[in-house]
Amino acid sequence: MRVLRPRSLSSLLVAGLLLLTVPLAVAMVQAALQLGRLAQDTTRLVRQGVELAGQTQALSRHLAAYERSTNLYLLLEDPRVLEASRSIRQQIATTTEQLARLPLDREGLAHLEQLRSAVSDSLRSLETGEPADPGRAAMLADRLAAIDEAAREVADHANTLLEVRLQNLEERSAETRRNLLLWLAALVPVALVLGLIFTLGVMRPLRRVDRAITELGxxxxxxxxxxxxxxxxxxxxxxxxxxxxxxxxxxxxxxxxxxxxxxxxxxxxxxxxxxxxxxxxxxxxxxxxxxxxxxxxxxxxxxxxxxxxxxxxxxxxxxxSVAGLEVGAFPLEAELAASFRAQKLALASRGIRTKAEVEHIMVAADRAKIRLVLDNLLSNAVKFTPEGGTITVRARRLGAEVVIELADTGPGIPPEDRDRIFEAFYTGRMPQTGHLKGSGIGLSIVAEFVTAHGGRVELVEGEFRGAHFRVTIPIQAGEQVREAIRAYA
Missing domain, CATH: 1.10.287.130 (Signal transduction histidine kinase, dimerisation/phosphotransfer (DHp) domain)
Structure with a gap:
């Protein structure tokens, strides 16, 4: 679709960067939001815990002072002590009201109400009881015990409530970590897929450009x-x-x-x-x-x-025209023998020895073009082999292919010429021994004809001192020839 095609390579690069950064940005924003909420809840819980601990300690001090004041009043029956008890009771009421404003549950509020009731009942007993009443002290002792019990329940419940909320906060923190990991696990494949799409969008046309340049080369x-x-x-x-x-x-x-x-x-x-x-x-x-x-x-x-x-x-x-191949069956050794007979005088005049290791192989190929391949390779070897040298030829079957090798004892191919020896009209830098310099198309024709048969020609190094060429072609060249022709057409 043309509308979805980027207008330029720079716009494609920008789009690719956006596609890669948007998922990461979403993950970062999501992580920041969750961590921010978690930090707020942590701060709130710490503040409430500090305030709850402070109010609980203040309540404990007030209750201890109230108990001392009550016992002192029972001993002295001093109105000033009773007034002090009333003042302490007011402080206890203020503290319990402050505790009630904290986020306590129903059970905690019930414990606070029990504590306020117990303090109020004990104060009324002090105000209305007779000093000479023998059961008054026992009743006040029971009231004070009830106050202590209610105070412990308030403190224990407050601590339990803090522990529960702290545990909830830890669970939320663990859940946040899991969510972040899930986000990353989900976004990494998305980023990889987007990166792959972006890479294909960039590399596919570049590969086509590279392939086109290679074909032109x-x-x-x-x-x-x-x-x-x-x-x-x-x-x-x-x-x-x-x-x-x-x-x-x-x-x-x-x-x-x-x-x-x-x-x-x-x-x-x-x-x-x-x-x-x-x-x-x-x-x-x-x-x-x-x-x-x-x-x-x-x-x-x-x-x-x-x-x-x-x-x-x-x-x-x-x-x-590369389609003019006339494929027929023929013995390969016959064409090799004919090529050597054509060079017999040149070989004899320069005292060049030949060494042949040729198997009997029937091939299906263009006989004239294979003969020209052999003639050009042998002519090239004769041209560069010094007097008294040796030319070696081998032909063997290797699976569904035939391998032809021809080597000489000449100076070989210079390293700077090896990449270009199959180019048309390239004559190289090595001086030739003949009277007439070559045209530089012999090896080019060899490469063209071998490739047309679906084969390959290569320069081999290491075994012989001079040039060593290896030609590999299919024994049955029909389908390979058609593929080669389609590749050239």
């Missing part, structure tokens, strides 16, 4: 480049598509130029070859040995130049 210009995503990424995709079209046009122009130039060169080259053949055959008269040597050099280089032109034509034809 490999010379694959036939597949259109269409990249969807933020507007700036789409703009990059359009620029890459423009570059692809331009490179395709340049490649087509190059191929046309190669075809035209190759055809133009073939006619005068054929005349040169015919002339040298006539001279060597003595058709125009006998020639001196020195003249024959020069003529032979001319003929040899004409043949090599013809091979280069044939390579150019083959490369141009391959670049124009």
């Amino acid at each position: 490999r010379g694959t210009f036939s597949r259109p480049i269409a990249i969807s995503g933020p507007s700036d990424i789409e703009a990059v995709g359009k620029q890459l598509e423009w570059l692809r079209v331009r490179l395709l046009e340049l490649a087509q122009e190059k191929n046309r130029f190669l075809r035209h130039m190759s055809h133009e060169l073939k006619t005068p080259l054929a005349n040169i070859r015919e002339g040298t053949d006539l001279l060597l055959d003595g058709a125009v008269g006998a020639i001196e040995p020195e003249q024959r040597e020069v003529t032979d050099i001319m003929r040899t280089n004409a043949l090599r130049l013809q091979q280069l032109i044939e390579n150019l034509l083959s490369y141009s034809a391959w670049q124009s």
Whole structure:
């Protein structure tokens, strides 16, 4: 949906940051609110506990003073002592009223009411009783005992109430911790999912850009480049598509130029070859040995130049159409033998030995193109192998594939050239031993034809002193060829 697509990569980054920070911000706000409420309740409970403890202690002091005043009045019958008892009773009433204003439950309020009633009853007994009454002291003692019992019940109930509320606060604290952990447990997967969505939203178009650039770097210009995503990424995709079209046009122009130039060169080259053949055959008269040597050099280089032109034509034809594979069954060792026979004179003239370890293998592939692969690899080995050197060829079956290896005892491939030896027209930095420098397309054709068969070619290091190439192709190349053609198309 276009409306949901970010307008730019920067807006996508901002949206991703918001998606990641919003859940964390919600969790932080929720934690702050719960911790704030918990802190308020803790402060309130501490304040109430301090006030309750203070009022309880004050009540205990007043009750102790009231008991002393009552006992003193029983001994002295002094009205001033009775007045002091009334004053203490008023203090007790004030303290109990303050306790009643605290958040006590019904049971606590009932204990306070019992305490006030017991104090009032004892004071009335003092005020109305006769001094000579023998049961008066016993009755007041009972009243004071009731006051002590009521005071203990008030204090015990207050302590119990504080403990219950403290336990409730601890339970709420534990519940708050559990809730925070649950929030985190719920938000972490959400953040991960949002982060994954954000990463995919950013990386998917970037991977497409990277894949498009890689294909352009490999010379694959036939597949259109269409990249969807933020507007700036789409703009990059359009620029890459423009570059692809331009490179395709340049490649087509190059191929046309190669075809035209190759055809133009073939006619005068054929005349040169015919002339040298006539001279060597003595058709125009006998020639001196020195003249024959020069003529032979001319003929040899004409043949090599013809091979280069044939390579150019083959490369141009391959670049124009990769679907022209004619797959058929043939014995691989026959093509290897034919390639070595074609190089027999060059091998003999330079004293190059050959070592072959070839199994009997029937392959289904394009015979002409496999032959050209073998010719180019062997020609490359002959070119760089010094006189008296050795060229080793191996061919074996490995599962559903055939592995062909060709190695020489030449100087090898310099490290700075190894990444580019399969590029078209790259001739490297190593000086060649022949009279004519190569065109730099032999190994490129090898790589193109092997890839078209669904195989691969690689440079192997370590076993031989010189260059060591390994070609791996499927024995039954039908489906692999079709996949390779679809990849190029």
